[in-house]
Amino acid sequence: MANKRTFKKNLNEMVFDIVEECFYLQMVDDSKTKKTEALIDETAAFQDEVLGKISKSKTKKEFVELTDYVGEKGKYFVEQLNALNK
16 A cells, blocks of 8 residues: 555556556647536546545545555546547
């Protein structure tokens, strides 16, 4: 299990990667701007939500559940990006 600092760092890297890919898609194809902006907004809201939960998590069980949630949501964002690339 990673500590909170490492977890936050990994979360921020994941979010920045998603946003970066969205900006790349906007540069390549202007028709996907609305969809990528919606994904960026969703990603930012997710980041805020998780950062709030990290601060509140006190037990190891809560932290593990949060880690699982972030993993599932990460897969969701990858699926959304793959759908935009088609």
